[in-house]
Amino acid sequence: MKNKLFEKYFVFSPYFWLVLFFFIPLAIIFKISISVSEWGMPPYQDIFLFDNGFKINTTFENYVYIFSDYYYIGSFVNSLILALISTFFCLLIGFPLAFYIATSNIRLRNILLVLVVIPFWSSFLLRVYAWKIILQNNGILNVILLNLGITSEPLQLLYNQYAVIMGIVYTYLPLMILPLYGYLNKFDLNLIEASKDLGLNRIKTFFKVILPLSVPGIVAGSLLVFIPVVGEFIIPEMLGGSDRLYYGKILWEEFFVNRNWPGASALAFSGIIILVLPIVIFQILYSRWSQKNEI
C-alpha cells in the first residue's frame, strides 16, 4: 500500500508542475491564436461570450493573416534556409572532428571530447559577442586580411546573413559533435580495416561503410541544431543586419512592437505544429517501440 502512495507522489509531482506550467501555457497560446483581436488591454476578445446567452467567439483569421502575407511566410522560409545551411556547415566541420576524436586512443579521446564541449558550457551570449569583436570593421579578422594584402580596405563582415551563419555554426557546433561522437564511438573500427582489405579505396569506404553507419548520429545531431536555429533570436539580432528577416525576430516584433497578441500566438503555434510536434511524436513512438522490444 505504502509503495503505491510513494509511486503516486513521484509520478504526480512533476506531472502537476508540467501540466500547470507547460501544457496550460501552450493551450493558452492556442486559445489566444484563435481569439478575435481588438484594441485594448488585453488586445483580444474572450473566446466565450455570455452577454446574450452563450456564444463561442473564435476565428481563424490570425492564421489566414499570417499565411497569406509574404512578410511572415518569407521570414519563416528564411529561417528554414538559415537552419538548413547552418546544419550543413555544422555537419561539415563536426563530422571529421567527431570521427577523428572517436578513432583516437582512449586517453586522448576523453581529453579531446572535454575540450570540444567545454566552450559550450561558457556563456552563449558572450560567445556570440566574441564574434562581434572579431568581425568589426577594425576587428582582428580585417586587420589580418589587410596585413596579408588580401583586401585594401576593411570589409563589412558584420551585420549580414553570413555573420549570422558564422555565429550559429560556432555556437551550435558542440551540439552536432556530441551525438555524432556517441554513435561513431560505438562503431567497430575493424570494419574500416575490413573494407580496405576487401579492396575498397578511402572514398568508397567512407560512402559505403562509415557514412551509412553514422546515419542515426547525423540525424540526432542535425535535429539538435536545426530546430533551435529556426527559432533563434539572439544571433540574428546581434550579428545580423536588415538584409534578412527571420521567424524569431518577426515573432518578437509582432508581440512587443505591434502588440498583436493573437498574431504572435498564431505564429508561435504554427511553429509548434510544423516544427516541434512531428519530432516529439516520432520520439514518443520510438521510445515506446524500443521499450516494448526490450521487454
Place this chain on the structure above:
Amino acid sequence: MKSSLIKSTVVFLGLFFLYFPILVLIFYSFNENKRVMVWKGFSLRWYNELFNNEQIIEAFIISIKIAALSATFATILGVMIGYSLVRIRKIPFKSFYIFLSSTPLVLPELILGLSMLLFFISLNNVIGFPSSRGQLTIFISHVTFCIAFVAIIIQARLTDFNKNIEEAAMDLGYNYTKVLYKITLPIILPSIIAGWLLAFTISLDDLVVASFTTGPGANTLPIVVFSKVRLGLSPEVNALSAILMFALIIIGLFYFYFNKKFKH
C-alpha cells in the same frame, strides 16, 4: 603517416575554431582603451570598473539566486521523472507524460517564453496572481524548461543501472522507501549533481525566456549584458566575459567529472 597528419590538422583546426573567439575576448578585456578595438596597452582598468558597476553586480546576484533555486527545484522534479519513466510501470497517459517531459528540450526558447508570459498574464486576470512579473516568474519558467535536461540525465543513468541491487535489498527486507534513499539515490548521486550543474548553467545563461518573463527588479545578468552589447561593444562586458567564461568552464569540468563517474 599521411592520414595521421590529416587527422592532427583537422583536430587542431577544429579546436582553434572553438577557442579562438574566446581567447580574443579575454585578450581585449585587458585593453586600456575605451574603444574596444584599438589596443592601447595592458590594464586591469575594466575589471576595476566592472566590480564598481552596481547594475552588473546586482544583476549577477539576482541571476545566481534564480539559477540556484531553479536548478534545485528542477533537479528534484527531474529526478522524479527520470525515476518514474524507468522504474514505475503504471503511469497514467504515459505518452502524454513523455510529451510533457521531453518537449521543452526541442521547443524554441522564444515560443516557450511567449507561452509563459501569456500564461502569467492570463493567470493574473483570473486569480489576481502574479500581480507583477519578476524573479518569481523567471524562476517558475526556468524550472519548467530545466526539468527535461535533468530528467534525461537521470533516465540514462537509471537505464544503465543494474536493477538486481535494488531487488536484492528488497529481498533483504528493505522497504520501497528505504531502497530508494539507501540504495538508488546514493548510487545515482553523481548524475544528480551533474544534472543540477547543467540546470544551473542553463538558467544562468538564459536570455530569451527571462526577457519574456521578467519584470521590475528582475534584470538578470544576460538581460543587462544584452542591453549593453546589442548595438555596440562594451569594455566592461569584455572583462565580465573573461571572468564568466572561466567560472563556467570550471563548472563544466565538474559536470564532466560527475557525469563520467557512472560510465565506469
